[in-house]
Amino acid sequence: GNSVTQMEGPVTLSEEAFLTINCTYTATGYPSLFWYVQYPGEGLQLLLKATKADDKGSNKGFEATYRKETTSFHLEKGSVQVSDSAVYFCALSEVGSSSNTGKLIFGQGTTLQVKP
């Protein structure tokens, strides 16, 4: 079945460091890919998304490129801030062959802690 694998956390960085959170997926067809962020005590917010191969999603300095050949959607940011401390989830949206379920398949989440 479809699945998403994220790098184990927690990830601890100093402010202004470069961030990469790896995400790889297994899926049939051509799913859409998403990064969601969960700040402490809050729900999930969409960070960025890509709906087809080679698309680059970007938002708030974060970027991720949909790589079909490596089945990856790694999240990157050039210079992290303390306010980026959160849990990051990679997810894919299944493409049903006969019916659409709208289901998101999530990775286990990666906790990012940025220190001043």
Next chain:
Amino acid sequence: EAQVTQNPRYLITVTGKKLTVTCSQNMNHEYMSWYRQDPGLGLRQIYYSMNVEVTDKGDVPEGYKVSRKEKRNFPLILESPSPNQTSLYFCASSFGGLYTDTQYFGPGTRLTVL
């Protein structure tokens, strides 16, 4: 403000005592769903609804019920809660449930079943 709301935000209950977690969205979305979040497992879908009166099971539906009588509301019902249903629950909605649609999440309900 466009949002998904859930109530209650926190709930402690005892085994077997029926409870309902409400979910409401004000974006006129057709699609709504429920997820549970457990450490190390990410989020898993419980039930979803493509439209009013149309619901279906997700990956972990056992022990849960839902109903969709109005477009804006999608309550989650635990008729006889058990300790393994202790979890963080999220309601989500999107325009049509298409695989390209963005899903919007509520703030979460933290449930503890003793």
